[in-house]
Amino acid sequence: MEDYDKLMVGDQSTDGRIIIADKDRLCYLVKSGSKGSFSIRTISKQLLGEFIDYYRKNPDKKAEDARVELKELSDIDKYEYGYNATLTAMAKMVLDPKNELIRKGNPAESSRTENHLLKTTGLQQIYYGAPGTGKSKTIKDLTFGEDVIRTTFHPDSDYASFVGTYKPITEEVDLRDCYGKKVIDDDTKEVVKEERIAYKFIPQAFLEAYVKAWKKLGRKKNDNSDKSYNRIHPALLDTPEIFTKNKASKKQFLIIEEINRGNCAQIFGDLFQLLDRNEYGFSDYPIVADKDMQKYLEKEFAGWEITNKDEINQLYGEAHMVNLIMKGERLVLPSNLYIWATMNTSDQSLFPIDSAFKRRWDWKYVPIREGRDKETNTPLNWYINTGDKQYKWWSFISLVNKLIGSLTNSEDKKLGYFFCKAKDGEIDADLFVSKVIFYLWNDVFKDYGFDDKDFQDEEGKILSFDRFYEDKNGKTNVDIAIVEQFLANLGVEEYYSDEREEFINANEDEEDEDSSNSNISSPTLKREKYSINNSGAYGKCAVPYEAIKLYSLRHPTLPASTIIKIWSSLNIKHIPHLIESEQDFEKRGQHTQDAKFRDKAKKLTINNEIVYISNQFNPVRIKEFIQKVNAQDWGINIEEIEK
Numbered sequence: 001m002e003d004y005d006k007l008m009v010g011d012q013s014t015d016g017r018i019i020i021a022d023k024d025r026l027c028y029l030v031k032s033g034s035k036g037s038f039s040i041r042t043i044s045k046q047l048l049g050e051f052i053d054y055y056r057k058n059p060d061k062k063a064e065d066a067r068v069e070l071k072e073l074s075d076i077d078k079y080e081y082g083y084n085a086t087l088t089a090m091a092k093m094v095l096d097p098k099n100e101l102i103r104k105g106n107p108a109e110s111s112r113t114e115n116h117l118l119k120t121t122g123l124q125q126i127y128y129g130a131p132g133t134g135k136s137k138t139i140k141d142l143t144f145g146e147d148v149i150r151t152t153f154h155p156d157s158d159y160a161s162f163v164g165t166y167k168p169i170t171e172e173v174d175l176r177d178c179y180g181k182k183v184i185d186d187d188t189k190e191v192v193k194e195e196r197i198a199y200k201f202i203p204q205a206f207l208e209a210y211v212k213a214w215k216k217l218g219r220k221k222n223d224n225s226d227k228s229y230n231r232i233h234p235a236l237l238d239t240p241e242i243f244t245k246n247k248a249s250k251k252q253f254l255i256i257e258e259i260n261r262g263n264c265a266q267i268f269g270d271l272f273q274l275l276d277r278n279e280y281g282f283s284d285y286p287i288v289a290d291k292d293m294q295k296y297l298e299k300e301f302a303g304w305e306i307t308n309k310d311e312i313n314q315l316y317g318e319a320h321m322v323n324l325i326m327k328g329e330r331l332v333l334p335s336n337l338y339i340w341a342t343m344n345t346s347d348q349s350l351f352p353i354d355s356a357f358k359r360r361w362d363w364k365y366v367p368i369r370e371g372r373d374k375e376t377n378t379p380l381n382w383y384i385n386t387g388d389k390q391y392k393w394w395s396f397i398s399l400v401n402k403l404i405g406s407l408t409n410s411e412d413k414k415l416g417y418f419f420c421k422a423k424d425g426e427i428d429a430d431l432f433v434s435k436v437i438f439y440l441w442n443d444v445f446k447d448y449g450f451d452d453k454d455f456q457d458e459e460g461k462i463l464s465f466d467r468f469y470e471d472k473n474g475k476t477n478v479d480i481a482i483v484e485q486f487l488a489n490l491g492v493e494e495y496y497s498d499e500r501e502e503f504i505n506a507n508e509d510e511e512d513e514d515s516s517n518s519n520i521s522s523p524t525l526k527r528e529k530y531s532i533n534n535s536g537a538y539g540k541c542a543v544p545y546e547a548i549k550l551y552s553l554r555h556p557t558l559p560a561s562t563i564i565k566i567w568s569s570l571n572i573k574h575i576p577h578l579i580e581s582e583q584d585f586e587k588r589g590q591h592t593q594d595a596k597f598r599d600k601a602k603k604l605t606i607n608n609e610i611v612y613i614s615n616q617f618n619p620v621r622i623k624e625f626i627q628k629v630n631a632q633d634w635g636i637n638i639e640e641i642e643k
Contacts (some may be wrong), residue, residue, distance in 0.1 A: 006094055011103040011151045017090045032086045041083055041278060043090065051091040052083075059095075063088040086332045113600065123335075126259060127303050129366035129409065132419025135342040136257060136294060138366060145338075150255040151205035153262030155351075159269045164203040166292060171198050175488040186501045201296045205254060206271065211254035213301050213337035214325070218306040250336045253316060258439075259341035263351040275360040281335025282315060289331050297328030313562035322613040345412040370394045373419040383495035384487070385386060386429050386480050387576035388588075388600065388616070393417070393427060395493040403445055403454060403490065413444045429478045431601045437486075441465040451463055457482075457591075480576075481591030528619070529641040530626070539616040539642055541624040543603050545640065547629060548579060548613055548638055554635065561610035570628045573613055577601070582610040 007028065011020040022029035028043045035172040054453040061069075066499070088331050092102040127135040164586040175183040175192040183192040191306065204210070265272070269453070276284040287299065306312065309322035324330040343363075371380040371394075382393035394417065420427050420435055441466070447457070454464050470479040508589055529537040538546050552563055560581065567579045589597055617625065626638045 002045075002049065003052045004045045006105070007090065011093065011183060013093055014100055014102055018086065018093065028090070030090070030283055030467045032083075037360075039483075041086060043083065048087060048090055049268055055095055071348070105390050121332075122338070123281055123363050124275060124339045124360060125362045126341045127345055127364045127366050128345055129177075130368055130414040130416045131344045132416030133366040134371070134416060134418045135344075135366045137418065138254060139340055139342065143255070146251050146253055147210045147216075148255055149205050149212070150257065152257040153264075153267065155257050156265075156269050158294045159267060160204070162204055162206050162267045163271070164201060164207045164293065164296065166199045167202045167403045168197050169200050169202075170195050203290050203296060205256075205514070207293070207296070208253035209235065209252055209337060210331075210333070210341075212298070213326045214301070214306065215304060216336055217308075217334055218304050221303050221305050245477045251338060252336055253338045253340060256341035260351075260353060263352055264357055265351075268357075271331070272357065272360075273358075274331060275339075277333065277335075278315065280315060283331075283333040286316065286321070286332045287331045289328050291509055292566055293331075295330035298326075301326040301328070333477065352524070362427065363566055366416075366417050368397070368414060380417075380422075380425065381495070382417075382427060384427050384429070384432050384492075385574065386446055386487075387574065388480070390495040391487050391593070392493045392495045393420075393422070394489065396487065399474045399490040399492055400440070403452070407445065407448045407452065415439075429480055429483055431479050433483060436467055437465065437483075438459050454486070455481060456489070457485050481588055485591055524534035530622075530638055532638050533636065534639075540617045540619065543622060543638060544578065544625060545604065545613045545615065547638060550603055550636060551634060552604070556607070558607075560606040560611050563606055564611060570625070572625055572628070574619060575616065577612075577614055578613055579613050582612065585612040591632065 007020050007023070008019055009022055012018060017030040021031050026045055028048070030041045030043050032039055032041050048339055050070055051066055055061065058065070063084045066088060082496040089100075089250060100325075113204050115278050127138055129135055153162075156468065161600040172193045175194045177183055184190070185192050237612070268275075273285050273287050278284045280599055304326065306322050306326065313319055313321045315321075318324075321330065321332070325332055371382065372378060374379060378392070384396060397415055397417055397419075404414050405411070415436070419439075420507060422429060449451040450456075450462050450464070457463060463482060467482050468479055469476050528540060528541050530540065531537060532543070532546055536546065547641065548563070548567055553568075554557070555563070564579050564581060570578065572578055577585075600616050601614050604611050604613055626640075630637055
């Protein structure tokens with residue numbers, strides 16, 4: 001370890017004038033005291049290294065000597081040499097730790113490659129971007145394990161619903177007679193109770209977070225538990241790295257979802273002034289609380305004391321500022337209260353957010369990008385499942401956003417990866433139409449018409465929203481053919497999982513088994529064989545056909561429609577068209593661009609009627625098929641033949 005990196009978070013000089021508040025790969029964050037006042041300074045590690053080398057060679061030199069002699073040594077910003085007193089003290093802490101250093105740092109925490117420096121700019125942040133980019137998820141991940149209070153703004157939100165107000169409540173009180181005496185029950189000999197409506201000040205999200213944050217900077221009076229870490233300046237208490245391992249984080253988060261859907265000027269009211277924070281993270285301009293709020297806060301803070309109140313008072317040049325805060329007479333946002341919010345750029349805000357409000361926040365843009373696993377950082381590989389086909393979700397997102405951009409010339413209406421919530425990576429056709437198509441047709445493209453070829457079928461007819469649904473047998477279902485038509489128009493890539501790669505070529509595989517080259521096999525392909533009622537040796541894609549054929553032969557009087565209904569009731573996952581009539585099969589074929597469509601089913605004649613049976617079975621699906629068939633009282637038993 002280099003000399004300049006040996007100081008740890010929490011280390012102090014013996015005179016108490018230097019405290020290492022935080023560090024990262026390049027810098028230290030230092031609380032530096034001089035003439036009774038303190039400031040926060042960022043000190044370059046490289047610059048500290050120069051001072052360490054200088055004092056190793058010149059131990060008796062003064063800080064001013066170091067500033068003069070090192071002035072032209074390197075290209076580091078020369079203004080930093082104005083911190084020569086701080087740098088001198090830090091150099092001596094490194095070179096003479098026995099006499100100059102009080103080690104209060106945590107080696108485990110300080111040895112981290114990179115910590116986060118205290119940045120007051122992070123206290124108020126708005127995460128914005130297209131819908132589904134993961135703004136709320138980003139905040140959820142960043143605040144994991146922290147104390148969070150969450151609220152959502154909407155057009156009816158106001159100051160009372162955000163801060164607090166008096167509300168009627170029902171409470172139980174003693175029943176009294178006309179003389180004011182308590183009424184006693186003759187049987188139980190207990191005082192009779194009655195419910196009455198009373199009014200009580202009810203805090204909302206802001207006040208709840210406000211009270212919690214201040215209490216985290218203090219303690220109950222007469223509490224003798226170890227609070228030694230509170231001797232550090234309160235501005236630094238929100239930096240977890242300075243705590244010992246057994247100390248909880250002092251951070252308090254107030255999360256506002258959909259901040260632009262409410263009238264921010266009305267909701268925040270006079271709290272707007274508190275959003276101006278000083279370099280220590282406290283409100284620059286305290287405000288006077290109203291009488292109702294004062295009563296509530298005074299009651300909540302009763303018996304509490306704030307550690308380092310003298311230092312906080314010093315920030316305002318008022319000896320009793322903390323006392324006023326604890327009495328509820330003044331409102332001040334503490335340095336550990338983080339107010340973060342989300343905002344969809346596509347929302348039609350009912351109320352504008354003025355520039356004065358905007359500049360009091362840091363804006364964090366959340367771009368549209370492929371979703372990744374938080375732990376492994378690998379792509380999530382979500383897909384749209386239409387039954388016969390699966391399409392890459394990210395391919396769709398990329399292509400539809402390109403279309404949105406070309407038609408609207410706007411980024412606001414684009415979709416993020418998490419616009420839909422997939423189940424096990426799958427977005428089924430119903431969810432896709434009801435959520436994605438509905439949004440595109442009603443919120444994005446409605447003002448731009450549907451003249452583009454992407455919105456037309458093969459005959460040039462418009463793909464209106466109603467065409468994504470079809471009435472069949474008195475039921476309204478998603479029209480898979482139309483969904484696939486739209487996806488094909490966009491050029492969305494099909495999705496092939498490892499399992500699907502196997503059954504896409506299943507027919508070819510099984511034909512190869514009987515060919516002259518059957519001795520040459522791929523190590524990735526499974527070639528299990530199955531018997532039906534202890535007869536035959538069928539491949540997995542042939543089993544459903546042979547089983548249904550056997551069933552039809554055993555029930556010669558049953559019409560094809562009945563057999564279709566019976567076998568369709570198995571509901572094999574990802575096989576919506578296990579067996580279907582010739583009419584339905586041909587109809588699907590008219591609306592597909594799949595060149596292999598007719599190869600994915602086999603024709604069977606039942607009572608002079610043609611049906612089509614799917615052969616798209618992988619090991620998972622055939623296992624499900626066999627289990628469900630064997631569970632029926634059909635006299636059909638399917639078993640895998642041991643190799």
